[in-house]
Amino acid sequence: MTMFTTRPEIKGTFGVVTSTHWIASAVGMSILEKGGNAFDAAVATGFALQVLEPHLNGPGGDLPVIFHNAERNETRVVCGQGPAPAGATIAHYRSEGLDQIPGNGLLATVIPGAFDGWMLMLRDHGTLSLRDVLEPAIHYAEHGHPILPRVSATIAGLKDFFETEWPTSHETWVPGGVLPEADSLFKNPALAATWTRLLNEAETKSGRENQIEAARDCFYRGFIAETIGRYLESAEVMDASGARHKGVLTAEDMAGWSASYEDPLTDDYHGWTVAKTQPWGQGPVLLQALALLRGFDITSLDPAGPEFVHLVTEAMKLAYADREAYYGDPLFAQVPMDQLLSEDYNAARRALITDTASFDLRPGVLPGFEAQVQKTMAQVEAAGISSTGVYEPTMAHLSEKRGDTVHLDIIDRWGNMVSATPSGGWLQSSPIVPGLGFCLNSRAQMFWLEEGLPSSLAPGKRPRTTLTPSLAFHECRPTLAFGTPGGDQQDQWQLSLFLRLVHHGLNLQEAIDLPLFHTTHFPSSFYPRQRQPGHVMVEETIGEAALAALRAKGHSVEVAEPWTIGRLTAAQRDANGLLRAAATPRLMQAYAVGR
Numbered sequence: 001m002t003m004f005t006t007r008p009e010i011k012g013t014f015g016v017v018t019s020t021h022w023i024a025s026a027v028g029m030s031i032l033e034k035g036g037n038a039f040d041a042a043v044a045t046g047f048a049l050q051v052l053e054p055h056l057n058g059p060g061g062d063l064p065v066i067f068h069n070a071e072r073n074e075t076r077v078v079c080g081q082g083p084a085p086a087g088a089t090i091a092h093y094r095s096e097g098l099d100q101i102p103g104n105g106l107l108a109t110v111i112p113g114a115f116d117g118w119m120l121m122l123r124d125h126g127t128l129s130l131r132d133v134l135e136p137a138i139h140y141a142e143h144g145h146p147i148l149p150r151v152s153a154t155i156a157g158l159k160d161f162f163e164t165e166w167p168t169s170h171e172t173w174v175p176g177g178v179l180p181e182a183d184s185l186f187k188n189p190a191l192a193a194t195w196t197r198l199l200n201e202a203e204t205k206s207g208r209e210n211q212i213e214a215a216r217d218c219f220y221r222g223f224i225a226e227t228i229g230r231y232l233e234s235a236e237v238m239d240a241s242g243a244r245h246k247g248v249l250t251a252e253d254m255a256g257w258s259a260s261y262e263d264p265l266t267d268d269y270h271g272w273t274v275a276k277t278q279p280w281g282q283g284p285v286l287l288q289a290l291a292l293l294r295g296f297d298i299t300s301l302d303p304a305g306p307e308f309v310h311l312v313t314e315a316m317k318l319a320y321a322d323r324e325a326y327y328g329d330p331l332f333a334q335v336p337m338d339q340l341l342s343e344d345y346n347a348a349r350r351a352l353i354t355d356t357a358s359f360d361l362r363p364g365v366l367p368g369f370e371a372q373v374q375k376t377m378a379q380v381e382a383a384g385i386s387s388t389g390v391y392e393p394t395m396a397h398l399s400e401k402r403g404d405t406v407h408l409d410i411i412d413r414w415g416n417m418v419s420a421t422p423s424g425g426w427l428q429s430s431p432i433v434p435g436l437g438f439c440l441n442s443r444a445q446m447f448w449l450e451e452g453l454p455s456s457l458a459p460g461k462r463p464r465t466t467l468t469p470s471l472a473f474h475e476c477r478p479t480l481a482f483g484t485p486g487g488d489q490q491d492q493w494q495l496s497l498f499l500r501l502v503h504h505g506l507n508l509q510e511a512i513d514l515p516l517f518h519t520t521h522f523p524s525s526f527y528p529r530q531r532q533p534g535h536v537m538v539e540e541t542i543g544e545a546a547l548a549a550l551r552a553k554g555h556s557v558e559v560a561e562p563w564t565i566g567r568l569t570a571a572q573r574d575a576n577g578l579l580r581a582a583a584t585p586r587l588m589q590a591y592a593v594g595r
Contacts, residue, residue, distance in 0.1 A: 006585040009509040016581035016594030018569040019408035024048040027136040038416035039125040047137035049406045055154040056404040060440040061424030063114035068478040070415035077262040080117020087248030103527030105239020106247030108442035116259035123212040142192035144185030152182040165238040166431035191437030225254040273473040279327040279335045283468040286491040288319035291346040299503040306549035314353045320522040325363035328454025329462040357554035359534040386530035405485035409571040419469035419481035482570035492518040493566040508582035515542040516565040
């Protein structure tokens with residue numbers, strides 16, 4: 001298949017960087033040019049994204065990474081997802097008059113995990129100094145960057161609320177009481193000062209690793225944790241529940257936690273092996289969808305045709321239904337992934353896919369899990385039906401007031417590969433912590449306030465995040481890094497991308513540029529946790545005939561404007577060492593660079 005694309009697929013042999021902001025991609029490439037590896041470049045890119053896309057992520061957020069270290073032939077997950085604080089009990093939240101955790105404010109906060117995740121990977125797999133990777137972010141925070149129109153619009157929509165309820169956020173995002181105009185230079189001097197102080201304190205130690213360890217101490221046991229702890233002792237702020245609440249996070253919670261490494265969860269598909277996080281994230285839904293689709297002839301389908309959209313949508317409905325019933329932190333819940341990925345299970349599930357769109361939420365019922373599935377369905381029913389869907393604001397036609405996510409994929413000349421999806425701590429999530437220039441996350445909203453579910457709230461438990469980077473191996477060779485922002489839609493868009501690469505011979509840019517689609521048939525992971533049965537949103541560039549064919553199959557079709565769905569990026573290393581990269585043209589922000 002030959003087609004025109006919006007931009008070329010980037011090719012080279014030295015290194016490729018692709019991310020959701022052009023400056024961040026350039027920052028990552030500058031680190032490779034300096035002699036750093038993919039791990040160094042990923043950390044610098046990640047910190048730059050916190051400054052450049054503050055409506056989508058921040059220093060108080062969370063971080064999953066999947067990486068391949070070529071020298072060690074090792075593929076691992078960095079879990080930079082902080083757990084619930086010690087005081088985060090269902091009883092406490094119920095005593096606050098809540099039956100769901102609000103989507104913002106201080107009760108929605110878990111331990112910030114992104115910083116320690118980045119530092120752990122930098123210490124063990126990077127080569128450059130802490131100063132090397134932090135200086136670009138400090139530069140843009142101190143000297144300014146062209147503020148994205150979407151950031152400006154987000155701040156404008158929240159200005160009055162900030163002024164009335166979150167004055168520290170008003171001071172940061174509306175400096176001097178003046179709304180920042182799109183593309184004007186925007187600075188965050190408090191954040192620049194925070195990172196500069198951390199860097200100066202860390203550099204009192206000698207040696208690269210000691211400095212990185214000192215930085216971790218600064219954040220989790222030093223002045224940053226102390227400042228957060230003091231603020232939370234007395235702060236009581238308005239949140240999405242319509243009432244003011246105090247948080248439960250303490251400096252002691254932060255002091256006792258650190259990021260960690262895990263093995264990825266993998267499954268095979270047509271000569272490929274896909275690596276995802278364990279089911280504390282939603283990543284395994286991609287593996288479940290692939291297990292279902294192994295029984296269909298995807299190659300014979302038009303990759304932008306109605307049969308492809310229908311089949312992939314119906315597979316996603318089944319996979320995401322299982323996410324609701326089974327996924328949660330494996331340290332707290334038994335998650336039967338072996339059974340969920342088994343051929344016997346998927347053969348039975350595959351038979352549920354027909355030529356007609358399903359409007360039912362149909363998790364599989366495994367022996368021993370009957371009560372859990374029944375309780376999950378009761379929670380879903382209580383959350384209710386939405387007429388508009390509940391999203392993170394990846395797509396241009398949605399609300400500017402919800403947070404989202406960023407993504408990066410990097411491959412260096414040595415074959416090291418990093419895929420990371422930083423998120424949380426966006427400017428809409430909670431008030432700026434005075435003196436630090438950043439706010440805390442709202443990831444606790446993923447928990448249910450109901451006992452006995454795999455994603456029930458409990459102290460020390462990781463929320464079932466939607467963050468889901470991907471690596472894929474072709475015939476056992478590390479080949480592909482890919483991902484996207486977009487909450488519950490992340491694995492849906494990644495699935496279409498991957499299938500189009502595997503079955504239709506498209507290059508990365510061609511696969512990304514084809515019309516995208518997703519369903520909100522299953523419950524949202526975000527407050528207020530509602531769903532739209534039978535729904536599918538499709539970019540109108542798929543064509544009127546395809547849209548009509550989907551309606552004829554019974555789908556509740558919502559037509560999106562062209563180039564408004566998804567923010568996919570991808571990087572690839574061929575067997576001969578050729579590197580490739582691509583980024584979506586949607587929203588006019590993401591860029592791939594390389595040489």
